[in-house]
Amino acid sequence: MWAKCGFLFLAAIGVCGCRTSTLSNDTVEVPARPIKRHVQPVRMTKDFAVPVLMYHRIDTLSAKEKTSPLMCDLTVSPEQFDAQVAYLVKNGFSLVSVKQVQDALLGGLALPERSVAITMDDGYKDNFDQAFPILLRYGVSATVFLVTKTLDTPGHLAWNDVNVMRRRQVGVGSHTVSHLDLTTLDADRLDFELRESKRVLEQRLGQPVEAIAYPSGSYNDGVVERTREAGYLSGWKKGGGPVQPGADPLLLPRVRVRGCTTMDDFKRMVWSGVYANEKAKTSIHSPYLQ
Numbered sequence: 663m664w665a666k667c668g669f670l671f672l673a674a675i676g677v678c679g680c681r682t683s684t685l686s687n688d689t690v691e692v693p694a695r696p697i698k699r700h701v702q703p704v705r706m707t708k709d710f711a712v713p714v715l716m717y718h719r720i721d722t723l724s725a726k727e728k729t730s731p732l733m734c735d736l737t738v739s740p741e742q743f744d745a746q747v748a749y750l751v752k753n754g755f756s757l758v759s760v761k762q763v764q765d766a767l768l769g770g771l772a773l774p775e776r777s778v779a780i781t782m783d784d785g786y787k788d789n790f791d792q793a794f795p796i797l798l799r800y801g802v803s804a805t806v807f808l809v810t811k812t813l814d815t816p817g818h819l820a821w822n823d824v825n826v827m828r829r830r831q832v833g834v835g836s837h838t839v840s841h842l843d844l845t846t847l848d849a850d851r852l853d854f855e856l857r858e859s860k861r862v863l864e865q866r867l868g869q870p871v872e873a874i875a876y877p878s879g880s881y882n883d884g885v886v887e888r889t890r891e892a893g894y895l896s897g898w899k900k901g902g903g904p905v906q907p908g909a910d911p912l913l914l915p916r917v918r919v920r921g922c923t924t925m926d927d928f929k930r931m932v933w934s935g936v937y938a939n940e941k942a943k944t945s946i947h948s949p950y951l952q
Contacts, residue, residue, distance in 0.1 A: 704756055706772035711904040711935035712763050714779040716875075716916040717743070720796075721788035723921075737921045740792045746919070746928050747800050750778055755932060757802035759833045760873050763905055763914075764896040770907075775939075778932050780804040781898070781916060783837055783875055785812060790823040798830060805833035807875035807898070809841045810862045821866055828867065835873035836860055836894070844876060844885045852885065856892040872896060875916075886912050904935040 719737040727733040738746075750757060756774035760781060766773045780797075782789050785808040797804055806827065812818040828834055838844070838855040839862075847855065856874070863871045872895040876885065879900035889897050889912055902915025909915070917931045 705775040707775045708770060708772045709907065709939060710766060710773040710777060711906045711938035712758065712773060712777045712779060713904045713932055713935050714760070714763065714781060714898070714914070714916045715931065716900055716918045717780065717782045718784055719786045719788055720793035734921045738919060740796065743793060744796050745925065747796055747802060749929070750932060751800050751802065759803045760805040760835060760896065761833055764873060764911065767905065767907065767909060767911055768895060776936060778935070781807060781875070783807045784841065785809055785819040785837070787817055787819055790819055790827060794827055794832070797832065803831040803833070805835055807835045807837040808863065809837045809839070810859045811840050824867070834863060834867060834871060835875060836863060836871055837875050838877055841877045843878060843880045845880050845882045852888055853892065856889055860892060860894070873898065904938055906938065
């Protein structure tokens with residue numbers, strides 16, 4: 663059941679059993695409890711291979727947006743996103759955070775044997791209005807990479823949205839101040855984009871920000887070195903398959919989910935980690951065709 667709670671009851675979510683956000687112009691209702699499901703014991707492994715999914719917008723395209731190849735590429739519909747998350751839950755995947763993947767990589771820790779991470783770039787408002795209720799419905803985590811300059815601007819997340827999300831299994835990372843191609847910047851501007859974003863996020867959220875997603879996946883050796891010097895522990899690009907032990911923590915791969923991604927494409931993406939760990943076996947069923 664969905665219920666409406668006023669802003670004053672946000673802090674009392676455990677008592678009222680529901681949450682309705684009135685922290686922005688639109689009222690967004692989210693389920694009080696995730697969908698009930700039978701939970702199998704989760705096997706842990708240090709020999710992990712984790713596909714990290716990269717989303718941008720989760721929304722319904724307007725008539726004008728449908729004429730834009732860029733918007734069609736960036737936008738996954740809420741129905742698609744719901745079906746994709748439902749598939750992960752139904753097939754026993756553990757939804758882990760970017761921080762969990764980072765800590766496993768840096769500390770040699772174990773992760774669930776069948777892990778996937780969800781990330782969303784740029785901080786679009788629909789991440790809160792559309793994606794967040796779906797994440798809560800299924801009781802799974804995600805990470806948003808935020809452009810600090812666009813927070814509290816039309817079409818983007820508000821700071822209050824971010825605070826609500828991070829209290830409910832959504833991690834936060836940097837996507838720089840202005841979403842510029844970092845490889846084109848001089849040293850001073852590059853340091854500003856990296857350090858100021860981290861500083862603002864940490865100050866406003868009251869928590870460490872250790873991960874950054876490079877805008878448009880663009881990087882070079884200088885960008886990576888200054889990212890390390892700015893205090894980030896993980897840097898996320900695009901492409902390259904699942905994250906596995908031994909990967910460079912500042913050049914971690916993600917798998918992009920597009921508006922045109924079919925369900926069969928999606929299944930291949932999320933099973934890629936399992937295949938990476940089982941590639942030596944001669945008989946592998948085709949679970950992605952379930």
